[in-house]
Amino acid sequence: MMSSSFNDREILIRHRETNVGSSDAVEPQDADYSHLPSLSDEIVHQILSRVSRSEYWKLYFLNKSYLDLLKSGELYKIRRENGLKEPSVYMLASGEPHWWTFDRHFRSFRKLPELPSDPCFVAGDKESLCAGTHLLVCGKEIEGVVIWRYELAMNRWYKGPSMINPRCLFASANCNDVAFVAGGIAMGTTLDVLDSAELYNPENKAWDSLPKMHKRRKLCSGCYMDNKFYVIGGQDEDGLDLTCGECFDINKNTWELIPDILKDAPISTSRSPPLLAVVNNELYSLEASSNQLKVYLKKTNLWKELGKVPVRADHSRGWGIAFKSLGDELLVIGGAWNSFAGHGMMICTCRPDPNGTEELQWRFLGTGRNRISHFILNCSVMLA
Template sequence: MSKGEEGGSHSRKNNLNGRKGVIDQGFGNGSWVNNHNSPSKKTRVSESLHNHNTDESLDGFYTKEGEDVVGSSDVELQDADYSYVPSLSDELALLILARIPRSEYGKFCFVNKRYLDLLRSGELYKIRRQIGIKEPSVFVLASGESRWWAFDRRFMSCRKLPILPSDPCFAAGDKESFCAGTHLLVSGKEIEGVAIWRYDLTTDRWFRGPSMISPRCLFASASCGNVACVAGGIGMGTGMEILSSAEKYNPDDESWVPLPRMHRRRKLCSGCYMDNKFYVVGGQNERGVDLTCGEFYDSERNSWELIPDMLKDAPVSTSRSPPLVAVVNNELYLLEASSNHLMVYLKKSNSWKDMGMVPVRADQSRGWGVAFKSLGDELLVIGGTATSYGYGGHGHGMTICICSPDPNANDLKWRFLGGGGNRMSHFVLNCSVMVA
């Protein structure tokens, strides 16, 4: 996604007039609406604005880092109008509304009930997909946090997601996450067994399931267009089998469909989407031996192709986390955890080129606790502070950096975006990027 497709900054004050109040910065995390008729009055937005808890926020209602938001309960929903924009046809109005930055969508619910229904229907996201408009959000669960955080692309604004209503076993245990369309899926283990919880961006709510065909952990995953694919991992049955199976999730009908089996059984592997194919790299086989081979699934042929020695130039034995991989502009990058070096994959020679150090310490926990993701045409890395690279002053807090990688460059310019805005731990438990 090009930089121009962001559609604007979340920090702009595009206030939207309601009947008796004006939206200030949104109401994420039970935030507030400013009433200009009574500036000193601070009351929560009425629950009549939405059908779920006031601590939950609708998509797009962000607050800038460190900023409080105040408001009034006088804001009311207007009765539904006959058209979205009176002077335009609904078809044209929807095309215009779909082009508004997604970060502003939450404000629609204050226009009238028809806009609220439109927001929750998901229709605008379908139109955005059809006309090719994309805007990423970064979902992060850091150590010590009970709730997920959602950040805009530039990490200038953030909000808390609603509380995930799982049991304590799921909340305290290891989890894995990935995105498909407007769904964030989080897989983990509850007291009754393996469970998947699904966050729906259009409704700003968590839902249970659907479960995978073969429940698993420590698997590879990747967003492949509007769907997501998973492969490998450890089966959660009685035998704890190392899997070669794969499956695909379709958010449109919330279903899983099986894919052909990979050539190798593997756990602790990583996935990515490149050249319109689902790649699975690294991991360990059923004997615990590190795998240097990779393989990819070709949907046109409905088969897997093995890539021998794909990781032969990228040491894996010193790190027990899955390989930290990300694809930007159809190029595969790897953060080598034992050395904190960024490497780019050279497809023609099946080798890797060293591109220098990254501004985090992936080696501190052997690759665990670091987020390494593609963010449009940039690389995103979140982890512990590396003071030797000029990003000091944050103690042991979170460090967020991006760069625009060039495989032909000898020196990458990393840009520091902040520390999460909430003094979050540098140890990232889960991170996923949603593009919708």
Template sequence: MKEAEGLQKDGYHFSKLGGGIVDSGNGYWINFSSCSQKKARICSTDNRADIEGPKSSCSEITVNGSLSAESQDADYSYKPSLSYDLEDTVIARFPLLEYWKLCFVNKRLLALLLSGELFNIRRKIQFDEPSVFMFASGESSWLAFDREFKSCRRLPVLPADMCFFSGDKESFCAGTHLLISGREIEGLVIWRYELSLNKWYKGPSMLNPRCLFASATCGIFAYVAGGIGIMENSEVYNTAEKYNPDTQSWEPLPKMIRRRKLCAGCYMDNRFYVIGGRNDEGELTCGEYFDVSKNKWELIPGMFKDDPVLTYHSPPLVAVVNNELYSLEASSNQLKVYLKRTNTWKHLGPVPVKADSYRGWGVAFKSLGNELLVIGASAVSSTSNSMSIYTCCPDPNAKELQWNPLDSGRNQLSHFILNCSVMVA
């Protein structure tokens, strides 16, 4: 990270940090209110948590080109410092996608990032926020978006071989790790992106490396189940595993009741659900869930019996919001909600993207906090080939859902989404 050029006042030196500039050595924080107005506010760091409060000692400075600054009645005679506990609480509230910049501030913040303590603080103060990681057709690198898709940045290029880039991949998140499973020349591998360091690392491999599997995230943990290996005539798996990002390791779970590939996963009611898919005998209409408290699997006959079967279809498009399971029916572009008591599905109307264009492939359908997120080719406009992004707050009892567009044409990316995962941390 480059330091702010020419910004010095009475011997104090400042460096850029996120939406402002911090003097890590002398205890001042500069917040830029508007780039267009070229104004900034400088405050004692003891007021960072409540910058607009009555005790805030701030002055306005004018920023001109080289970031030279001249104080206006600023009082530098008293500079109380924050306690480390309070400072950590303030820093923990930084936007998640900006965390990697903290390692350039000082060694103490770097140590907090490496230890994961900042993320523990976020969980303690319940400051989790979802971020969307996506890989679209025609792109050379992954993209990260905030919840409202107002900010976007490219991740470092994944250092895998060409076999990995050209093949099918599955993605899922665990804590602050984004994991991508795919095939390299040497075999099935996993690459993980660590948000805090903004770097890619290889591994760790699953106990049973697989593709076309189901996955789901709960808290910092990720669950995978089913799928197949890459050997000729490889059997369909009924094995399952759990990933712990703190130890960067996998642990085995009890085997599923059914073998299945091309299945979907979700986490609901403290259970890991695996839905649909197929095995050597054909399409599966049953689902099953792993009960964490009982450490065993339970079968749900006919859970997916109402979903029309398409040739060469994608895994079921499912997402959970407020412990309710929703499905996007690829054959009709209809949104459905699962009625747990009757083991049936209720139609809630169409979604504004074309899931039927490629039999469910190329569409992202995810939960985004208390909203549903869908990304793909617009069903409203037939002239644009760029992606369309919509969210809605689903209501199982609503007669009609209101879908809200987020991108407004800003993201001129391909509408065909190869991989998409939501990280909540």
């Protein structure tokens, strides 16, 4: 009885799927389902929390109650309480005016609302990170450094909050509902290389200062592993490459230096920050000069080669490549070996064996959208 009652509504939803990027511009329509037995709000919320998050945008078209429920953020809180986390990918490719979000299998995608920034921000370099259900995009507008914040629940962009020490070319990582940043170049008049670090909490939309690192570093990378925030590589204030890393223990509120974690890394002043990702608490790197996937051996402080990746990371010295953790898989997005000249992107995932006993099995997930550039300007993964 219930499935037949929703036939008309399903037809409306499917008809509007082509306008997925503009869901906030469509008024939800209330329908009369008074002849159906009603469920308690608590049960309805529990049921909806178990629906794939990539399908939530359809609730915007059902009725105003569901619209209000989405905007309240209550569904995401219930998902966290039930241990339900679903990764989705937020991406901005070269030449694209809009951000896009994809489900973890890249079977469905939608365009985010237009980011209401000025032309300077649109054309300039940007850096992104996720914290809870917030996507933060850092860049520079005509009037100065700014952070734009996309809130998933509201499906809207908001300006701020700014970091305590605005920066670029910094390391970042997220853990549950908070995000860490460290190092980088100060976006002020002096352009100092920083040793400061901060934590962003989406609950109060604020940044908190953390203790300073042992080293000043820019062009560094961050990750979260062993319940610690790691900052690895980069360059110091003299432009010299750093082979050391350090990790922050939030329980002890201290940094620990890790000597020579990148001692075998190739030296190149124009390469990207280290391409790092953590899967199942194991640290992996994509070496841009050789296109080799490596795993970090914690006990010996060494790296082990696992095989080549199916994208050309060496074509732009590691720039324009997305190398991310996607749940229990590695995600790599970039130009394919036979298409690096601009024929489109390749999206692949794999579940690597950290012991190196099994050959890498890459799964091809398509090209995202037709004719999208393979050069990825920004890519972040949200777990919610």
